[in-house]
Amino acid sequence: xxxxxxxxxxxxxxxxxxxxxxxxxxxxxxxxxxxxxxxxxxxxxxxxxxxxxxxxxxxxxxxxxxxxxxxxxxxxxxxxxxxxxxxxxxxxxxxxxxxxxxxx
Numbered sequence: 136x137x138x139x140x141x142x143x144x145x146x147x148x149x150x151x152x153x154x155x156x157x158x159x160x161x162x163x164x165x166x167x168x169x170x171x172x173x174x175x176x177x178x179x180x181x182x183x184x185x186x187x188x189x190x191x192x193x194x195x196x197x198x199x200x201x202x203x204x205x206x207x208x209x210x211x212x213x214x215x216x217x218x219x220x221x222x223x224x225x226x227x228x229x230x231x232x233x234x235x236x237x238x239x
Contacts, residue, residue: 178223
């Protein structure tokens with residue numbers, strides 16, 4: 136299958152980014168603001184890595200051919216996947232200094 140190497144590359148990249156995210160999240164006494172920024176970036180890049188396989192696979196499945204298939208609206212998936220960074224930012228705890236600024 137033409138998308139198989141892309142699929143496994145995408146899975147490997149997502150796995151590496153996941154492990155980096157776990158390591159960043161477990162930093163003891165780290166600056167929460169920097170950790171939240173790193174988690175946002177890692178979430179966005181992981182979403183794009185997953186879309187690298189998803190978009191070509193869906194276009195091929197819908198068009199029933201790989202050559203000359205039109206991507207069209209499927210490119211919106213890349214934009215939506217950037218939102219995964221917001222999910223990881225939302226799940227990362229807020230530091231005390233940032234909580235005070237948000238309360239003001």
